């Protein structure tokens with residue numbers, strides 16, 4: 001394989017740039033030409049493709065977002081769209097592709113592989129919702145952003161007697177909420193994976209208030225619904241003054257943490273190695289601190305699991 005392409009697709013995540021850098025540098029290290037494909041699959045279809053040099057990825061390891069930009073591309077879900085993408089790959093002589101993104105992007109990568117174009121998926125999403133890897137690129141940075149915000153809310157929370165509801169991202173996964181809740185000693189964590197009754201949540205808050213707690217922090221994962229709805233219901237049920245903060249897209253930005261930079265560097269380089277070994281249709285990941293790779297379809301058919309012992313622990317520690 002003499003020419004490899006790299007693109008970022010779906011939602012952006014801090015650390016994607018470190019992964020792009022690793023792909024580019026690892027290719028050049030192996031004397032393989034590397035091409036940056038801009039705007040995800042959309043840019044692939046439209047031919048936004050540029051050869052990368054060593055300097056193309058200089059000074060990006062510390063930057064959030066993705067310097068290759070990203071886009072959603074409904075056309076790529078059609079056979080005609082994918083045929084156009086293949087024409088572009090052929091005309092540039094690109095023989096293999098590294099796709100950095102989430103599960104949707106991986107489905108696209110699998111379909112291209114089935115059409116004879118070897119692809120490797122690198123998990124990049126703040127949600128940590130991809131099976132077959134313990135961590136995705138961007139999760140740790142998003143988590144630290146959330147912690148910083150909650151710490152600030154705590155400062156004002158201790159000054160007033162209030163209940164604070166904080167809605168965090170994560171799509172259908174509760175990872176950000178659970179890790180943030182444990183890291184920040186939240187009184188209550190509401191996540192899609194656990195069906196806690198609303199009455200239990202109210203009981204816990206009331207008990208805490210009776211014991212003299214001056215404030216409570218409740219973290220709501222976006223996958224269970226709106227933080228504002230929970231805030232309203234909690235205020236009505238407990239009669240405690242309640243404030244709601246939706247952290248929103250701040251969670252997607254910022255300079256990646258050391259953990260995400262290292263993870264992205266390892267996974268990006270691993271993807272290139274797999275292509276050069278002749279492997280295709282696989283996703284890379286990290287499990288028990290070991291680099292692993294799995295067939296994309298088999299991986300996506302398994303369920304992403306949260307370690308619910310952490311949920312129990314957070315309850316025990318926040319009594």
Ligand code: ADP
Pocket residue numbers: 009010011041042071072073074075076077078101102103104105106107108109111125
């Ligand atoms: P993410 O990769 O973050 O999960 P999306 O689900 O939006 O984000 O997927 C990103 C892009 O991947 C889509 O816009 C589309 O171009 C492509 N894609 C998603 N699902 C498929 C599919 N089933 N077949 C082909 N391409 C897909």
